[in-house]
Amino acid sequence: MTLKSLPLTDELHAYLVAHGSPPDQIMRDLAEETLAALPAEAGMQIAPEQAAFLTLLTRIAGVRQAVEVGTFTGLSSLAIARGLADGGRLTCFDISTEYTGIARRYWARAGVDDRIELRIGPAAETLRELPQERYLDLAFVDADKTGYPVYWAELVPRMRPGGLILVDNVLRGGRVVAPRDEADRAIAAFNDDVLADVRVEAVMLPVADGLTLARVR
Structure with missing residues (x-):
């Protein structure tokens, strides 16, 4: 038994990924x-x-209406789209046509492009x-x-009761305890605001660079 999360060596991280719905060829190609x-x-x-976590959580929650803020080259949106319930939709928000151009190709290759709307x-x-009602x-x-x-x-305000919000990079490489720059300070303040x-009721998970999972009341 341990009172805190284990530090991950490269070997242990590879083991963890291999034993939890490891990425398929499309995801590996996208990462490469x-x-x-x-x-x-x-x-x-x-x-x-x-x-893998995003796909499973989306599927468990029976998600039909999802939003992503920050799409980059599309790995997270691909993961969410694969977990959507029948007829589900994902709306992605990003500012880069260059990055999302890569994303669009992989959405199409994975056969989920018809579930995703991209807004630049x-x-x-x-x-x-977005609609003002609580529907997400x-x-x-x-x-x-x-x-x-x-x-x-x-x-x-747009999340339905019980809706889930996930926020990435909430640990900033550990710097939230001693912020070094504007982004670190912004995340440290944001984490306090969420608390x-x-x-909402929220938990901060030591996944990758820190992932907050919040359930809207």
């Missing part, structure tokens, strides 16, 4: 192309265990175009860190 085409930005892609533009503005089953946020409070403010938000 992202690294080859965008080596400086490839770290923005979610970890393989996060992809600043999410702080485009999220406001799941939201995943993995975009510019200083924008998280705005995205949270737009998403929570104090009575509209």
Whole structure:
């Protein structure tokens, strides 16, 4: 028994991924192309265990209406789309046609492109175009860190009771306990705000760079 999560060596991480719905060839090809085409930005892609978790959680929750803020080259959206219930829809928000151009190709290859709508533009503005009612089953946020409070403010009122919000990079490589830059400070403040938000119950998981899972009351 241990009182905290185990540190992951490369060997242990490979074991973990291999024993939890490991990525298929499409996901492996996407990860490889992202690294080859965008080596400086490839770290923005979610970890393989996060992809498996997103698919399983989406499926368990019976998600029909989902939103993603920050799509990059499409691994997280592909994972969510694969878990959607019959007739389910995922709306993705991003500002880059270059990154999402890669995503579109892999959505098509995986046969989920008909479930995904991509909206290009600043999410702080485009999220406001969503219906005002509480209809979303799941939201995943993995975009510019200083924008998280705005995205949270737009998403929570649109989540159905019991809806799930997942927020990535909430540990900032461990720097939230001693922030070094604006993004670190923004995430540290955001984490405090989520903890104090009575509209949700939340847990922070040590998955990859930290993943908050919140259930809207």
